[in-house]
Amino acid sequence: MGRLFVLTLEGNFYSCKHCGTHLALSENIVSKSFRCRHGKAYLFSKVVNVTSGEMEDRVMMTGVHTVADIFCVCCGSIVGWKYETAHEMSQKYKEGKSVLERLLTPPGTLLFSSLEMESRKIMMSQLGTSRAHPTALTSRSFHCRHGKAYLFSKVVNVTSGEMEGRVMMTGLHTVADIFCVCCGSIVGWKYETAHEMSQKYKEGKSVLERFKICGPDGSHYSGSHDTHVAGSDADYV
Incomplete structure (x- = not known):
């Protein structure tokens, strides 16, 4: 080397x-x-x-x-x-x-101060921030670059980023990334517009990346960066 x-x-x-x-x-x-x-x-x-x-x-x-x-x-x-x-x-x-x-910061600085970050951790542990109810689960056949992803008809406690066009495995979609309202971590994306008629059922629904969330029983999921993407939508990068 x-x-x-x-x-x-x-x-x-x-x-x-x-x-x-x-x-x-x-x-x-x-x-x-x-x-x-x-x-x-x-x-x-x-x-x-x-x-x-x-x-x-x-x-x-x-x-x-x-x-x-x-x-x-x-x-x-x-x-x-x-x-x-x-x-x-x-x-x-x-x-x-x-x-x-911007997650890359000048030396000696953080996106949040240590005190603010600690308070966020405490708040999250107290809330156990819930993002979606199992009954809102629409499909488990989606994929992202980290592995499995689930499509939900309704998610809560998230904020949305800017809308952008992305070419996915099932065609062009206008989507917005969604972030945890407490810690700011990206947790998935929301379909704003599907440009193919066969994909219109996704509009208004959200995808949560499985390795970013805890299951109803508190279980975690370990994704792999080498996961083969097949079947449903994958992000364009």
């Missing part, structure tokens, strides 16, 4: 949440108005210490883009994506630039 060379940045920089590797300088931020499934994201003109995945076309809110996921060179965690080609003239400014998900 070759020697790993990692660049060290000086100044106000952003780093990998998991291992602390430097990724980008704040002075290279182009825009803070981007969104990802986990919340806010920033567009940078330059990032370092990342590797790129395979290029693929994705349908985003602003049209079709050819992008590649980017990963921390040290720990391998996915940290965002790079725009290779924008297919709309108005979006050409993104080409060659990279988006880092």
Whole structure:
């Protein structure tokens, strides 16, 4: 195995949440108005210490883009994506630039203060935050990148992200990611619009990823990142 060379940045920089590797300088931020499934994201003109995945076309809110996921060179965690080609003239400014998900924070800072995070944990343990009732379960045949997922007619205690078009195994859908109202973790997505007539039954319903939730009996589910996706809808990444 070759020697790993990692660049060290000086100044106000952003780093990998998991291992602390430097990724980008704040002075290279182009825009803070981007969104990802986990919340806010920033567009940078330059990032370092990342590797790129395979290029693929994705349908985003602003049209079709050819992008590649980017990963921390040290720990391998996915940290965002790079725009290779924008297919709309108005979006050409993104080409060659990279988006880092806001969950990556400058050294010494957290998304929440330690005290706030602790209070959230206490609140969650007291509430045992319930998200869906078993009788609202519509289908268990769905899949996500982490494994199994369930379709529910009704979920509670969640907030929704921005709507976006996603190409899934059963066609194009307009969806919004859903987040736990207490801890902010992404737990699945909601179908706003199904563009195929055969998929209209999904509209207004929500998918919860099985490994993100506890079952009615308190059981947990361990998903695998290598799970083969087949059958029903899988996310487009």
